[in-house]
Amino acid sequence: MxxxxxxxxxxxxxxxxxxxxxxxxxxxxxxxxxxxxxxxxxxxxxxxxxxxxxxxxxxxxxxxxxxxxxxxxxxxxxTPKTLKSIHQKNPFSKRIMSGEIEEKKMYFTLLGSAPETINPETCIATSSDGEEFVITKNVVYFFAANGYGKTKLNNNFFEKKLKCSATTRNLKTLIKLLEISKSNS
Missing domain, CATH: 3.30.70.1280 (SP0830-like domains)
Structure with missing residues (x-):
């Protein structure tokens, strides 16, 4: 199993x-x-x-x-291995560890498939001050300085721009799921 x-x-x-x-x-x-x-x-x-x-x-x-x-x-x-890899490859990790950016404002938009196209410029025009993101083939790493509830770069936005299904989780949830999956092994 x-x-x-x-x-x-x-x-x-x-x-x-x-x-x-x-x-x-x-x-x-x-x-x-x-x-x-x-x-x-x-x-x-x-x-x-x-x-x-x-x-x-x-x-x-x-x-x-x-x-x-x-x-x-x-x-x-x-798989837990995939989720762990996504967590480990977070390009914002060093800045979170140093306290430069808040952990509670880090989000992962997990993609159901690789995006048809990756064109960050189409997303940058919509972003607000303090928002940063990195798009990969299986996740959008997203830091929302003003909080996820206030951003226009939400799950629906990334699905539409990247033409793939997605679901978003915050860093706390991602870490908890990794802990649960480790104890389930």
Whole structure:
């Protein structure tokens, strides 16, 4: 059995697509997954499966959410190794460690597929003072000095500009998911 992390996009946000974590956990267990652990209400699930195809797992979870709860929810499944690599490659890490930028304002927009095009200039025009980002093939590293709630460079923006599905998590959530996946191994 391998450990995986499923990230659901857009559940329990502003009263939309409400799913109780206990019900989500039961749904995962009914799919045959084990060691299912949820983290906060925004759709973060660590689980084990004997399947090794993450695209298959994501598709199956997406189908079952639609069947069980009636919501069409994008699902991104990652291995702990992939998430750890994303965390380690954060180009803002040194500045966070030095205190130059605030840890709580660091975000990761995880991409469901490699962007069709990467043109940072189209995003720079929309950014505000204090916002910085680095776009890679699987994540947008994003520092929002004024907070994520005030930025125009949100998840929907990056999906539209990069022409791929995405889901965003803050640094605290990313670290917690890595801790949970490590204890699940």
């Amino acid at each position: 391998k450990t995986y992390i499923a990230l659901l996009r857009g559940i329990n946000v502003s009263g939309q697509k409400k799913i109780k974590m206990v019900d989500l956990k039961t749904m995962f267990e009914n799919l045959g997954f084990t060691s299912v652990t949820t983290y906060i209400q925004s759709g973060n699930i660590v689980f084990k499966s004997d399947k090794e195809d993450i695209d298959f797992l994501g598709h199956r979870i997406k189908e079952r959410i639609l069947e069980t709860f009636g919501y069409d929810v994008p699902v991104l499944v990652l």
